[in-house]
Amino acid sequence: MTPKCIQLDLYRTAIPMRGFDHAAASRLLAESILVKLTYEDGFVGWGETLPREYVTGETFDSVPEDIERTIWPACVKEDLLTPSVNPKPIPDKASRRCLNAAACAVDLASLRRVFHDLHNISPAVLQKLAHRARPRTYIDTKVSGVLGSKDPARTARRFRLMRWFGLTDFKLKLGLGEGEDRENLRLVHKKLRGAIKKGLATLRVDVNGGWDEDSAPERVEALREYDVCAVEQPVYGSANKLVKLAKRCRLPLIADESLLTERHAKILLAEPEKIWWNLRLSKNGGFVPTLKLMNLAAQNHVNIILGCMVGESSILSAAQRRLLQLAPVPRFVEGNYGKFLLTDDLLKGRKSLTFGYAGNLRTLKTDGLGVDVSDEKIAKYAIHIKTLTL
DSSP: OOOOEEEEEEEEEEEEEEEEEETTEEEEEEEEEEEEEEETTSOEEEEEEOOOHHHHSOOTTHHHHHIIIIIHHHHHHHTTTSOOSSOOOOOSOSSSSOOHHHHHHHHHHTTHHHHTTTTOOOHHHHHHHHSOSSOOSSOOOOBOEEEOOSSHHHHHHHHHHHHHTTOOEEEEEOOSOHHHHHHHHHHHHHHHHHHHHTTSOEEEEEOTTBSOTTTHHHHHHHGGGGTOOOEEOOBOOOHHHHHHHHTTOSSOEEESTTOOSHHHHHHHTTSTTTEEEEEOHHHHTSHHHHHHHHHHHHHTTOOEEEOOOTTOOHHHHHHHHHHHHHSOOOSEEOOOOGGGTBSOOSBSTTOOOOOOGGGOOOOOOSSTTSOOBOHHHHHHHEEEEEEEEO
16 A cells, blocks of 8 residues: 655754855845655655745745645645655645745655656656656756855855866856946956857856846846846846846846746747746745746747755755756756855755766665755754644
């Protein structure tokens, strides 16, 4: 008989960071909501989400409440927590407001329903879920370096370290101030332009909605001087607003906060060549909803970026690697930064999932999520919020 999930525990974590700035926030602490699912056979599944109010409208208070009142009852009622040969997505929206971050945590914790036996998944199931006959045995996309600081000298130091580590693709955060942005761009472009001209490197920028709609086209055009290949979320606004803005810009735009659901994605398909998609597990509702969006993008020849939230632990990094084994290959990947950004992680011992030299990622060989979460680290960095049972 297939084991069922019998208990869900919620935690809130806080891990010190090495510091990171962008236009929407400056972070010194990595905070997240963890979900622990316990099955009747003793198996434990972990999920993680990093709610951002400026992204999905969710907070660290709303996520546990939504899991308890909406998502957990729906999972129990629809039997979405039992490993099966017909995996179903956890609902990513069960009310009028977005519940993507809350759904993500539960969705990842229940990944056993997809990866409970990594080597014996039904090809028919994979064809339906991922349009593939089997998971990839390797990951053929490299991780990008993400830069951005109000101190250009710090940006330059980080850039040098990333180049020494073999990284070739970079995202530079803008919206930190006119002078800071200009100097950061100048410093990075000066060192990277030769490689860009030879096709050996790329530079894109992320404004995090820091510009106004009227000046955005002119600002985007000015970035062509710096060999920028695409501009992420230059203004805050709806998918419709981003489509209108893209028509006024020669450089491609990247949808981040404007792309939460499949409904938004279908609006953005009005400009498939001029709008790239940045998809993130916490933002887009978890593993299965994000995989569906990646398949939709690939079917319509849209460039995909598989991104992350700043401060993700190895739980989300592991889920991202699992996704890369099944999903269409994205143009860029951001994530698996682990202890590059965190002072500690949640895995046993000193382990932390980070990308290797030149941004390479290895697949995870074990079943389930593929990581071993430390009870000791949970006790050190997490506060137990509540327990839910059948």
